[in-house]
Amino acid sequence: MTKPLPCCPVETTLLLIGDKWKVMILRDLMTGTKRFGALRRSIPAISQKMLTQQLRAMEADGLVHREVYAEVPPRVEYSLTETGESLRPVLDAMSVWGRQYQRDQGEGVA
Amino acid sequence: MTKPLPCCPVETTLLLIGDKWKVMILRDLMTGTKRFGALRRSIPAISQKMLTQQLRAMEADGLVHREVYAEVPPRVEYSLTETGESLRPVLDAMSVWGRQYQRDQGEGVA
DNA sequence: CAGCATCCGTTACGATACTG
C-alpha cells in the first residue's frame, strides 16, 4: 500500500485524478483511444517518464485500459475503462467551475 | 506569477483545489466559519506551516476569507467566500464519484 | 515505437524555535 490512506471519498478521488498530468490524459482519452505517442504529442511538455508513470498508475487504479499489440514496430493503445469514463461528470464539473472562475477573477490576467 | 500557467479550465480548478490539504480545508469550511486552531485540530496530521500556507494561497485565490480580530489573545476566523462556496458542487461530484469508486473496487477501507 | 533504469537538480514538506 503506497497510497497515503484516504479518509474521505473526496480524497479518494483526488488521489486518483488530483494531478496535473492525469486530468490532461483523461481529457485526451475522453475523445477516444489513443496511442502512446499520440498522447505524448498532444500533451505539451510532458516527459515520457511522467506519461508512462501516470498511465501505469491509472491502469492500476482501473481508470485506463492498456492494450499491447505484439507487433513490430510495437503499438500500445490506451483507452478509458468504464470507471474512467464515469469520471466525465467530475471533470466536467471542474471544467465548468474553472471557466466560471476565470471569468470572475481572471479578467486582469494578460 | 508563480502559477504554472493553466491551459484549460480543468487545470485551473485543479491548481486551486487539487491538493490534499485544500480539499480538506474546504470541506471543513463548508460547514461554517472556523478558527485557525479549530481547523488545525479537525485536520489530522496537518502541520501548522501547511495550514497557514494553504489558507493564504486560498485567500489569495479568493476562495477563503480571513478575518483577523485585533484582540488578546488573537483570534483569526476563516470562512468561505462566495467563490469558495461555489465549489461545493465540484467537491460533491468528487465525493460522489469517490464513494462509488470505493464500492466498485471493493476496497474495504477500515 | 514504447518503455525502463539512472542520475540529479528542484521543490515540497515536516520539525523546530521564536514573536506579537
Add this chain to the structure above:
DNA sequence: CAGTATCGTAACGGATGCTG
C-alpha cells in the same frame, strides 16, 4: 493563539541513454 523564519530531508520530476 496564530502566526513567521530557518533548516534538513524526502519526494517529485526532467534529461539522458539503453532495450525489445
